Amino acid sequence: MALTAEQQQEIEAARAAEGRTRRPTVPALEALLFQAIPVLDHGFVRVVDYMGDDAAIVQAARVSYGRGTRAANEDRGLIRYLMRHWHSTPFEMCEIKFHVKLPIFVARQWIRHRTANVNEYSARYSVLDREFYLPAPDKLAAQSAVNRQGRGAVLEGEEAARVMALLRDDAARNYDHYLEMLNEDDQGRVLDEGRQGLARELARMNLTLNAYTQWYWKTDLHNLFHFLRLRADAHAQYEIRVYAEAMLGTVEAWVPLAAEAFRDYRLGAVTLSAQMLDIVRRMLAGEAVTQESSGLSKREWRELQEIVGRAG
């Protein structure tokens, strides 16, 4: 992973400096604070700040529902109720800020989630580092033959070797040329006094989409769960899913009750359409429903079979 010695020192210094606060604190998350969790070959995720905890969710729900809920519900039950019934605003009372290092093509997927605050490293102002993502051999997947957005078997032998070489050489060459156009070396020293150097905002266009960028990304817990539901899902591209999974780990340290409810009512949950629900009821009543008698399309019938555990 890509932390310089200097950065590691900064992190250690930040971790060493403790202060006193009246705000809610979460020791399990404090233990992780600032530390970089490695993701992919040069990326990381680290929590750099947070606000609120499980109790803040409960507190917000209780201001909404007033005196009525004060005695009645204990925290876990209330949080599960909120999650199950899509009450989103109490979860918005918690906020978290990540520092993330990630390939540009992953960043482009990620940024489609608009309900977050972002400060990205700007290649218009500064020079990017010589770092780019190269898939591990077991992640070098072929295009799926059945699913336009999916992956098939892992490439092997000569084809795999050729792909790896192309990815590595093209990224390296384009980075070399990037520096050459900037008229700089890796240390930022001028290469040739006789040249002016292309503007950074132009030179960056020669970089490949697997170059690494980084950003601060801050969001509330409701929107983070929405992000995680889509990106920690099995259908998400592997290269973003590993970030989502690392973040989900930090959420479990932060708000364990909400994270448990999220797993039960979102990640592990399924939605039955009106038609599917009707079929499940018929099946439970003992009817032997077939695709033909179900009225579902083949695709939906297959999805239903997976849901009820009868696939394959």
Place this chain on the structure above:
Amino acid sequence: MALTAEQQQEIEAARAAEGRTRRPTVPALEALLFQAIPVLDHGFVRVVDYMGDDAAIVQAARVSYGRGTRAANEDRGLIRYLMRHWHSTPFEMCEIKFHVKLPIFVARQWIRHRTANVNEYSARYSVLDREFYLPAPDKLAAQSAVNRQGRGAVLEGEEAARVMALLRDDAARNYDHYLEMLNEDDQGRVLDEGRQGLARELARMNLTLNAYTQWYWKTDLHNLFHFLRLRADAHAQYEIRVYAEAMLGTVEAWVPLAAEAFRDYRLGAVTLSAQMLDIVRRMLAGEAVTQESSGLSKREWRELQEIVGRAG
């Protein structure tokens, strides 16, 4: 102000419980934390959580602008530069959560700012308290004759007395009837076992718009500044302006550099249109510009006179 003894105790208990954190802390804001700042006759604002500080703004700006800015700028100058040039994302890295008690007609103005997280006390679930806003005598203003949304002179004598009596009596009577329809007394006890009591979600419609509600309101610093620019402004209605001013005080404790820049570049700043700018340049070149020779409408000319300090 409307804190019960029980609430005061809760606040004292929360203030007494300090923990240790690796997050940035702001002692000047910690000193205010949880304490209710009185606003209007029964309202308050209190900070119940926060994330980030002036340094977090600087840190976010520096990840955006990269190695380039590290040495060059000291914090105050950088924050002022960001504010002056409308760089909003670094300010979004700070977050604050308020607990506010406010009249419903103020809440209705406030909620038009959509970029915040809100959990409001629900009169659908719970019974509202017997509290409503009555203007102080010096705030009982007449309709302005020249400005449709403005206030004129303060009402006096018989007219003032009559207005005060109407506001007070109508709010009280409607609240009494609210409880009667609910079939409850002030302590939540059933009034008449022979009645069912109207549903809370219906009974609330008998309340007046000066009844107090409360909410948690959480936003980032950029959006808070936007709110304060509009609501701490002299043209804002007095009853919301006093909330904005109380909040601005807490912001000054929290992020003093950003708050100073906000005062200089937003609150105390003026915008000159292309036409106004041209006129100011002509005036500075010695030309005696009149409304006629300015090309401005009378209204804009008057606004320009106020800006350049030549009004009235």
Place this chain on the structure above:
Amino acid sequence: MALTAEQQQEIEAARAAEGRTRRPTVPALEALLFQAIPVLDHGFVRVVDYMGDDAAIVQAARVSYGRGTRAANEDRGLIRYLMRHWHSTPFEMCEIKFHVKLPIFVARQWIRHRTANVNEYSARYSVLDREFYLPAPDKLAAQSAVNRQGRGAVLEGEEAARVMALLRDDAARNYDHYLEMLNEDDQGRVLDEGRQGLARELARMNLTLNAYTQWYWKTDLHNLFHFLRLRADAHAQYEIRVYAEAMLGTVEAWVPLAAEAFRDYRLGAVTLSAQMLDIVRRMLAGEAVTQESSGLSKREWRELQEIVGRAG
């Protein structure tokens, strides 16, 4: 319903004026355009503008998924796929603008949906009309004994009469006093030259929460569906549900394929938690699961029984 003769004329004039456009048009929605659909006793909903149609959703999906989808899917199947798999951005390509007249307490629920554009009639600038919501006798429900936010049986006899009288008299009296404080009559004429009249922005606080307000409300189809899912639901308060249902009717005229998918995959759909899904699978495998052996709380078990159609 509350349209003046003048307003009816304006609507007729607007409906009579047709123009030519290259944009997609939807004849079934054009037929409804501008017409007020009555809701509650004085409210209405009317569509005043729209952008896009079912084909615009398909077109957006195809730009996202590129050449690949061009031939493969017909429109209905693609729209259903998008809805089923939570692809929200294609639905955001359609936009609709409503003009709504509604009681203030309904407006306060409604505005919690922040992802819309709103222009509300301002009682700070103008005088509200003498109109307030009074429930029809069969909607005058008691507080539910089992559900804090629900309604029980309809009030009857003396209690119903008393409640109706209180609601009617208080709203009327408060409106009379509102005008008196403004020093205006119903036609906007000054009542007493010797008085100044209270500022509108203050006088409005004497109004009751069942007074009618109105607004333009504009949103995209994805966010509209989110609104309708929550507000056309059986758990929503009746007084907002009737607005949602009227709007859903206009959506069916506008984007029939998307509306059908919405009914099947959202309104009529259910979500099974990870635990519920496991139980359903066990039941389908022939196991006789009881609440005790299910591991669910009583509340969730009851919810599951309702889902699988075995409640009661």
Place this chain on the structure above:
Amino acid sequence: MALTAEQQQEIEAARAAEGRTRRPTVPALEALLFQAIPVLDHGFVRVVDYMGDDAAIVQAARVSYGRGTRAANEDRGLIRYLMRHWHSTPFEMCEIKFHVKLPIFVARQWIRHRTANVNEYSARYSVLDREFYLPAPDKLAAQSAVNRQGRGAVLEGEEAARVMALLRDDAARNYDHYLEMLNEDDQGRVLDEGRQGLARELARMNLTLNAYTQWYWKTDLHNLFHFLRLRADAHAQYEIRVYAEAMLGTVEAWVPLAAEAFRDYRLGAVTLSAQMLDIVRRMLAGEAVTQESSGLSKREWRELQEIVGRAG
């Protein structure tokens, strides 16, 4: 510009198909509808749908301000007033949808404006075309020596030739390798039956940041003006500014009164800080203010000199 014959035909067909509508129509924008406005070497902007017009802004303002404004203001004056006094919601009542083809590094700047709806061509599903941005010779600027995000003189001679060759060759080679890894030719035919082809979602990472992508981008007029204020500004990078300027042209056809107000009160306007305002007043009173006596930093003093037209 990069429209295939097939696309041109589709556009002509769409333009030929007119329908009747009761919605507001804007003939000047209808005349432009669907037509691609060339931008950069292979990009374009085209308006594909719109909602509302200048009158819709006025109508929304009047529902907000009620009966009061009906007679008083004519449209142009009211729109200018709204713009001058930062009343944003009436402008949100207009919506526009663009189809844009643009280099990926421009798309990455653009997407930072989060208040829009976007459907982007997905290189996860489909294969990108062989098109990449190469700056025209007079746009091949050196890095500015004085401004980290600015451009200096245009590169010339050998340096320019070398930069152009690198940009062109690297983009072309990387695209060739992209197809090779996909195991496809330019027509989508399999290259080598003995290979599987790398998954599209992985192969795309080999593309350079000047490759072209495309999207539908839909936003309301208020947020569009915000975008244009930042991106049609002289400080914006040239490669995004040309898109903003093309879009501003379409806005002038669409809402001429709002566009004029935007030019006067935003694009051509300046903001004076509290300190600057004080200095301008002193200057107008005849005082000869210097940087030293101004209290401004050198940087701000220089900015003020530019504002009052005394720079250089």
